[in-house]
Amino acid sequence: MFASENGLKGDPRLQAITKAITVVPHFPKKGIMFQDITTLLLDHKAFKDTIDIFVDRYRDMHISVVAGIEARGFLFGPSIALGIGAKFVPLRKPRKLPGEVFSEKYSLEYGTDCLELHVDAVQPGERAIVIDDLVATGGTLSAGVKLLERAHAEVVECACVIGVPDVKGQCRLIGKPLYVLVEPRQVDKCF
Numbered sequence: 001m002f003a004s005e006n007g008l009k010g011d012p013r014l015q016a017i018t019k020a021i022t023v024v025p026h027f028p029k030k031g032i033m034f035q036d037i038t039t040l041l042l043d044h045k046a047f048k049d050t051i052d053i054f055v056d057r058y059r060d061m062h063i064s065v066v067a068g069i070e071a072r073g074f075l076f077g078p079s080i081a082l083g084i085g086a087k088f089v090p091l092r093k094p095r096k097l098p099g100e101v102f103s104e105k106y107s108l109e110y111g112t113d114c115l116e117l118h119v120d121a122v123q124p125g126e127r128a129i130v131i132d133d134l135v136a137t138g139g140t141l142s143a144g145v146k147l148l149e150r151a152h153a154e155v156v157e158c159a160c161v162i163g164v165p166d167v168k169g170q171c172r173l174i175g176k177p178l179y180v181l182v183e184p185r186q187v188d189k190c191f
Helices: 012-020 038-042 044-058 073-084 139-150
Strands: 022-025 033-036 065-069 087-091 101-108 111-118 127-135 154-163 176-182
Touching (some): 012 038, 012 044, 012 176, 038 044, 044 073, 044 154, 044 176, 065 073, 065 139, 073 087, 087 111, 101 139, 111 139, 127 139, 127 176, 139 154
Parallel strands (some): 065 087, 065 127, 127 154, 154 176
Antiparallel strands (some): 022 033, 101 111
8 A cells, every 4th residue: 555545645745755765777787767766865854744744644553673684684674663663673694683583485586585683583473564665565574574474473564655556556565565665766768
């Protein structure tokens, strides 16, 4: 579900967030319109608005875990966790976490990847959200959900700053609600 369809239609914060995201044509390869959120981070008001919208959404949902997808989920997750009084749990790429981990492989359009979670980072029954910067196919978020469920957490929702238009009709991700702030910015021409 897009924020504009959930009580925030016409909210000027969403327009400011969209404007703060830079589009980089042909990065990392030809034909890709990369949504660069580093410019969002440089705009302190738009970045704060981003965090505030998520905090407002999750504040009263009794969330105890905000799980962030490496690496850009790490930019939003800790601030959201602090804002709602939850802990932040990183979902890392392989071999980045010491100790025992759960691992979950997932498919990409160009191969496979994997996420890992410390086995003791989440307690059974804890209510969690999974956060990342962008959702395209949902593969990475789905892997995050599976990891948390293996730790017996209750995944309440997945959340992203940007959601490609193809996910607009897809309100759920492997059975979990999906909450997205904005659609990707477009550029007039991609040469």
